[in-house]
Amino acid sequence: MSSPAYAVAATVTDPEMPMLTLEDLGVLRGVEEHDDAVVVAITPTYSGCPAMATMRDDLVHRLRDAGYADVRVKVELTPAWSSDWITERGRQALADHGISPPGSAPHRSGPVVLNLLPTRRAIACPRCGSADVELTSEFGATACKALYRCTACLEPFEHVKEI
């Protein structure tokens, strides 16, 4: 995973959360070098993630700038992306930028259980550190985030959802 081409691809950032590299987000799944061609595999976070085209363009440009003439980007759908793939460095970067990082993704066996109560997460306000936070909505400005509000400092903040 530490080829020169991988090292270049690993510097490309997420267009919607630019504090994260695609590697830290867990979206960069591999880089293969065949003769003169570089094939980069990425996976979408959510099916409708509108940032995939920009990620692809950014990877192609960055690798071309580094001297790789033939760059291809392929989609890898299996296994499906999990928020567990966000690296420790990525979690720290999220927190440093006021976004609450995800807890552990649910691991289920058997049918998905209906949950009619607000999702309970043990999270803290990324600004003041208070654990007195309330969920505003399970859906936010990007597909991967929920909206919260800190009841101590009263600031709203985003939380990356566990999937």
Added chain:
Amino acid sequence: MSHSAPDPSHEDGSPYDDALLGSDASHWAFGTDFEDPLAGVDTTLPDGVDARTLATYCLMLADDALVASHRLSEWCSRAPDLEEDIALANVALDLLGQARLLLARAAAADASVVPALPDGSPVPPEDALAFFREAHDFRNVRLGEVPNGDFGHTIARLLLFSTARLALLERLTASRDHVLAAVAAKGVKETTYHRDYAGRWFLTLAQGTDESRRRVEAGLAEVWPLYGELLRTHPVEAEVAAAGVGVDPATVADEVDVVLEQVFSVSGVQRPGVPPLAGVTGRYGRDGLHTEALSRLLAEMQVVARAHPMGQW
């Protein structure tokens, strides 16, 4: 469904030069050309499956998602509050993403399902399927296409739709078609959020004020006649289920019903006593038989693409 603006780097001296874009024009909008959602994915057919049958099945799953997504997106800027506006748009976006993957899978399985476009048209197959098919070629269930009522109606419909879709996708993760299995595995995660969202709002509205309860009950009564069709077996579904690549919706009917009963009982809502909407001469949405509402929906969704079959988006 891939959007992009003209490449501004071709316009010398445009106001979008370096100051706005820096040196990298690829940051203009989202991408600068079409992005295949299945780029590099192995779309070889599994053994023992007819290409046309698999493509038709993919269209059923795709059209359910596309039409539901369009109806939900009609709430944009019109929802009761900003949070619900964002939530409904998120659900719509997830479903649009599922639709894109499934339309691309249908086209890769059997290119003959894709409408013909003029020579040299840059419209990719998934867009040709979304924007250039007639209503009678759409395979979605009718539940998805009926017009939006109020928020209560939308929540009732989303509850029925997402409960059935989640149960289907959970089974579909075992498909022998690796693309369908992968799309389903992603979809399960997303649809879990959709179902919880709909279930919580159903309960909230039912246990809220007299008016909110009246509205969600009225919404449920309006969509209930279309519930049965959601879990009715079409011959194509029976065939793909027998081949181990698809799911017969009738096999998940009981578990869907159990989940709905859970929501209804905690909400104190009775099942509506309205009969199912019959097919027409035995044909339903899965056969391409739709209500007038689908034609109107498609007219709006398709008009721009159809006016510019040579257009680059």
